[in-house]
Amino acid sequence: MGMSAGYELARRAVKTLLIDAFDPPHTEGSHHGDTRLIRHAYSGDPAYIDLALRADVLWQEAEQLSGTELLVRSGVLNLADSAVYSFSGRLAEAEKRKVRVEHLDAGEIRRRWPALSIPESFAAMYEPDAGYLYSERCIAAYRQLALAHGAELLTNTPVLNITAREGSVTIHTAKGDYHGAAAILSAGAWFSMLAPFVHLPIKAVRKVVGWFDSAPAFAAGNFPGFTLGTEEGGYYGFPGIGGAGLKIGRHDTGREWSPGEPLAPFGSEAADEGDLRRVLEAYMPGAAGRLLKGSVCKYEHTPDEDFIIDRHPLHPNVLLAGGFSGHGFKFSSVVGEILADLTISGATSHNIRPFSLSRFTPSGHSQAGLILEGM
Structure with missing residues (x-):
């Protein structure tokens, strides 16, 4: 999701820095192992089908732009x-x-x-019309496209801490501090390393x-x-x-x-x-x-196996994207588009209401200062 968002931001001429604790594609996350299914027929919230269909279009575009086979329609x-x-x-x-x-x-x-x-x-x-994606190729393709559009990538650079205030976010790493107007956090299974800045109900x-x-x-x-x-x-x-x-x-x-x-x-x-x-x-x-x-x-x-795509409850210039495993990889192309939309314009045409962080609060509404402990 992070590499896809980096490409989407860079191609829209946004100055973009990508920071990874490893060197993607790698084996320390949830994207290795050669392949991931892509299918379109979902139950539950209709948003999933709409997003899956849009993701499919974007995978085809990435395939054409990168010159790499990414999608096989095996059924x-x-x-x-x-x-x-x-x-x-x-x-x-x-x-x-x-x-x-x-x-x-x-x-x-x-x-x-x-x-x-x-x-x-x-x-x-x-x-x-369904099939499978070559997952590591997908990461490499988005990396190639993001860098071609001017994004910068810091590899083998773990994030030590994050501080944010209105209009500014600072990412603290062992290689120095990096500043931006906004940030997207998509740390996968490593989200707990970003505490106390953020706590998500992700296991x-x-x-x-x-x-x-x-x-x-x-x-x-x-x-x-x-x-x-x-x-x-x-x-x-x-x-x-x-x-x-x-x-x-x-x-x-x-x-x-x-x-x-x-x-x-x-x-x-x-x-x-x-x-x-x-x-x-x-x-x-x-x-x-x-x-x-x-x-x-x-x-x-997450506890309900639906995604989290939302703003930090205290820092609206920080976006959170997580809880994707089990069925999420196919959506990473469109999630990148969504995160870029939210970063640039503050809104997206895609329906992301089912992925609100507020669904884990007793009232169903975001609460300033709320700490959502990992399950």
């Missing part, structure tokens, strides 16, 4: 046990907004993808993904991206790309993590591979081969 197959999850809400919202979707029963799922072992209780919502958790040796039926071009809702839990994944094997991760569960703590490598817990293999053996046996690679990343999410 996304959303599978679920009907006893666990119903697609009715998402199907209804998709129809209202003319998003192409197909509702499939178990027989049709098996006919189209015979390598799946799906019980009769399963149904699916297939999105033919970071350790997550794992694995790549498994899989049959040709699960290779890119033959199999779509997918989500899987089962009694065993919620999962997501990608076809085998370039011989890397089918990639799968678990959306729910995860051990809480705090900045400064070691992040245990893949395989440190039996469930790292065990949870993934168990669901593959049950529903995708042809993809339950040898583990080719495992990786660890961080989820950072």
Whole structure:
């Protein structure tokens, strides 16, 4: 989100400084691991569908401007046990907004993808226009475009403190202090490092993904991206790309993590591979081969799993953007546009009311001086 916002500001001729504790793209956040799903049919607040459709347009623009393939329309197959999850809400919202979707029963799922072992209780919502993004390429593309428009980037520069007053923000780092009229804070799983300047109800958790040796039926071009809702839990994944094997991760569960703590490598817990293999053996046996690679990343999410895009309750010239993990990467192109809009004009045409920080206060209104403790 920060790199996208940096590009959007720089291309609008705003003098822009980007500060990162590492050197993006990197493995210390929530964006590594090659791929992220992009889909458009959401339930809940209609803002998600509108933003997903706009994000798709912006990804295409970034792809053209950077000359790098970022988006692959593999389709996304959303599978679920009907006893666990119903697609009715998402199907209804998709129809209202003319998003192409197909509702499939178990027989049709098996006919189209015979390598799946799906019980009769399963149904699916297939999105033919959805697919996946090459996440690290996306970060690199926005970095390239931002710098080309005159943005400056400080890498390997942790932020030590922030001070703000009307019309001015100072970022204190080990390499010096940097001053601007406004700031955007998009620190992901590292937001707690910015206390006491800001406290957000964001929890970071350790997550794992694995790549498994899989049959040709699960290779890119033959199999779509997918989500899987089962009694065993919620999962997501990608076809085998370039011989890397089918990639799968678990959306729910995860051990809480705090900045400064070691992040245990893949395989440190039996469930790292065990949870993934168990669901593959049950529903995708042809993809339950040898583990080719495992990786660890961080989820950072809010209690309701909706985003935070709002102003600091005490400093209106400081914007906060966080709580995106689990389903947020696809939106980073449009979130950058939103943050640039808010920085420059104070408003955006996009509906961001569902992402207000005030929803976590008892009254539903922002309160000066309120400290929102991390959950």
